[in-house]
Amino acid sequence: MSKLGKYFSLEEMTVTNENMDNTPGPTVRKKLKVLVDNLLDPLREMIDEPIAVNSGFRTLAVNKAIGGAQNPISQHTKGEAADIECFDNANMFQVILEHFQFDQLIWEKGNDRQPDWVHVSFKSNGNRNQILKYKNGKYIQL
Numbered sequence: 001m002s003k004l005g006k007y008f009s010l011e012e013m014t015v016t017n018e019n020m021d022n023t024p025g026p027t028v029r030k031k032l033k034v035l036v037d038n039l040l041d042p043l044r045e046m047i048d049e050p051i052a053v054n055s056g057f058r059t060l061a062v063n064k065a066i067g068g069a070q071n072p073i074s075q076h077t078k079g080e081a082a083d084i085e086c087f088d089n090a091n092m093f094q095v096i097l098e099h100f101q102f103d104q105l106i107w108e109k110g111n112d113r114q115p116d117w118v119h120v121s122f123k124s125n126g127n128r129n130q131i132l133k134y135k136n137g138k139y140i141q142l
C-alpha cells in the first residue's frame, strides 16, 4: 500500500473492475495527491466516517471500456476526479458544497433524497465550483 495522503492509498485511487492496466504516470500521481490533500482527506475528517472510492484515476482505455465521458474527456483520466460513497451520500454532497473548493460536484443517479454516489473533481488551479444534479435521466446545473 502506498499512501497518497492520510486516508487514501494509490491502490484505492486507481481501482478498476476492468482487467486492464490502470497504472498512472508521475503527473497523474501528483494530481491524485492534490485531490486527496485538498479535498478527500479533509472531507474524511469532517464527516468522520469511512469514504469508499468506487473510481479515481482511469486510463483512456479503462474510461472507454466503462463508458466514461469522452467529450469533454472525463477528469478521471487526468487524476482530477473521484467517485465516492459513504453512509450518507446526500450529507457528504452538502458538506462538500458548503466547505470546499471543487471543480465539479455531481449528484450521481439515485433520487431526490440520496445520490447513488458523488463525483467530485479538484484542480490545483482554475476550479469552476460547478454543481450538477442527475434528474429525470439528465444532468442539470444548479
Ligand SMILES: [Zn+2]
Pocket (backbone or CB within 6 Å): 076, 081, 082, 083, 119, 120
Ligand atoms: Zn466520476
